[in-house]
Each structure stands twice: as structure tokens, then as C-alpha cells.
Amino acid sequence: MKAIPENIAKAIEEFQKLPGIGQKTAERLVFHLLRKPEADLGQFGKAVSSLKEGIRYCDVCKNLTTEKVCGVCADSSRDPSVICVVEDPLDLIALEKANEYQGVYHVLHGVISPMEGVGPDELAIAELIDRLEKGGVKEVIIALNPSMEGEATAAYLMKYIKPLNIKVTRIARGIPVGGDLEYADSQTLKRALLGRMEY
């Protein structure tokens, strides 16, 4: 469209490629940026361009890192005998923010999903089993999403972990804090009842 300069049209197009960002939102974001000083734009641009620079998977847990071993695994105050299994690094970040967990992680980078052609070999499952077979792990906490794929992956993992005689737990399902019982679905309520704890 010749009504707007090429640079602006290009930037709008790039923002539109992001998930959940349609044309109107992309336009709004770009016109917001147009009101910022050039230095701010340079900083944002560089943050995107160099996003993947030096990023690799942690040798131990497959979390994203710039070192051989990620920040959590390298932290000597963390307990390496408890491993929390998550689907992706965003879940790890969410758990870290809860500021409650003192163990380490293992990032699978997905869940088993035959519909999307993701089998166990596409995930960091063999690496997890290797880690467990080396010994020293007392508990594996499965923190996968309560989806069909998450449950299937958990079941698959159980098959390999059980024979190693390691305790396997999973994070509680129930009413979210601030959530409303009235609006909770029946599966969640069922899990909340089954997982009830004594006062």
C-alpha cells in the first residue's frame, strides 16, 4: 500500500507473523514504536536479531543456556536428587517464579503427540532416562500439562522410571488459587476432591 512508507509496511508485516497478533494490533504496535526514539528501536531490534546468539541446550537438563550447563544446574544450592520434568522452558520459568522449588529440572521440549507426528524419540526422554540410570536421584516430579498428550507422555515416562525404583510424583490438580469452584470443570473438581489434604 503506497499510503504508508515501505519501512513501516515491512515492520507491520513482521509483527503480524507473531502468534496472536493480527493486522490491527501489528499496526498499533508499529505506530507505538514510531513515537519512540531511534535508540530504543535499535535496542529492541538488536534484542530480536541477537536472540539466539550463543543459545544452546544445557548438557544436563536441556534447558536453554549460553553455557555448557544452565543456571539452575550450575547452582550448587539446588538439590540434584529431585528432578522436575517439564514440557518446555516456559514451564520451567513459570515454576521458578513460584519460588518454591529447590530441585533441578529436565526439559522434554514437547510431549508425545501422534497427531502432530511427535514420538518419544523427538523428545529429550532418552537423556532423562540416562540421567536417572546414573543414580543419585530420589524423586522425579512430573509437571506436564494436564492435556491428553501430557498424560500420555507421563504414562510413557512411568514405564521407564518405575523399574529404576525412583519415587515418581506429579504436581497437584485442583482449583487454582483465586479460581471459582462454581466455574471449575468437573474433571478438575474430581481431581481436587481426590487430592484433598488435611487441615
Add this chain to the structure above:
Amino acid sequence: MKAIPENIAKAIEEFQKLPGIGQKTAERLVFHLLRKPEADLGQFGKAVSSLKEGIRYCDVCKNLTTEKVCGVCADSSRDPSVICVVEDPLDLIALEKANEYQGVYHVLHGVISPMEGVGPDELAIAELIDRLEKGGVKEVIIALNPSMEGEATAAYLMKYIKPLNIKVTRIARGIPVGGDLEYADSQTLKRALLGRMEY
């Protein structure tokens, strides 16, 4: 947070500065980008960094352009005797997309808003009056938003345009196409009734 590499944290921070993008969304966007090839990131980054490169205001209508005169003003098929006054370039883009208007524009770059300290001198109003005083303009279409500030700005403009004996119109208010009469507010319904047209 040392759970994620510095580059990633930096990019999340930059995305969070955008309007309407909170931490969770910023994280989701950045992790989406992490799955893209470096080349795509470079392209996005460059689009942001160079967004304002060479961008200036059109000498005639104050639209954004990289030339002395914007694409619309430079288009000889457009009718320069009809000027549509808009608040900002996004409104111009929206009108251009409707693919109905054949005249030219004037971009005010805001509306009069005493609450936000925006007076007539902060806007491209003097430039509009100059343009009109040069003659050759038959109609001014006011296409400002139907907010209190938009109405006040329209009233201010009228005061200066009326003495020039130029026809001033404003775009119709009414029920949006696809909109539901039942959910329209009473002011909109009132305007829709007053602006009724014969079949």
C-alpha cells in the same frame, strides 16, 4: 532471573514495553521467535531498528513518508479539492483500506485534549488552514473519532473553515456494518436515526 539466558530475558523485557503486551505474552512471543531460523530474527530485528529511517512528514498533508510528498498526495489520480481530516496515520490507513475515498488527506497528529496538555498549536491545524486559504478546496471531510476530544477539535476547526466558505462534512455515525442494533448505545442510535437515508 538466572534460569534463562540474558539474551532471552532482554528480548522478553523489550516486548513487554509494547502496549497491551504483558509478561506472559512477551515470554510466549520470544519463545515463538526462538524456534525461528536466525535469518528470520535478523529480518525482524532490522525491520524494527530501521523503522524510522528516512521517515518524515509529507510537506502537504503531514502523513508519514520517505519523500517530500506522501504516496497519496503524489498520486495524480486523487482529487486535491477534497481533504479528509484525520487524527493520525493509522486512521488514514484504515480509510485507504476501505478503498472508497478518492480525495486527499490532512493528518492532525492528535486531537485537542486539555487534560493531556494538547492544544491546537501542538497539532497540524495551522498547516491545514494554510492549505485551505491557498484555495482550490471544495470540501473538507472531518473524520475524527467520535470522542469528546474529537468533537471539540471538529468544533475548533469549523470556526476557522466556515469563514473560508468551504463545505464541511463529517463521516456518518451509526450502527457499524455487522453490528447489532440491540447492543448499540443510545448516542449511536440517536445519531443513526438523525442520519437516516432514503432507500
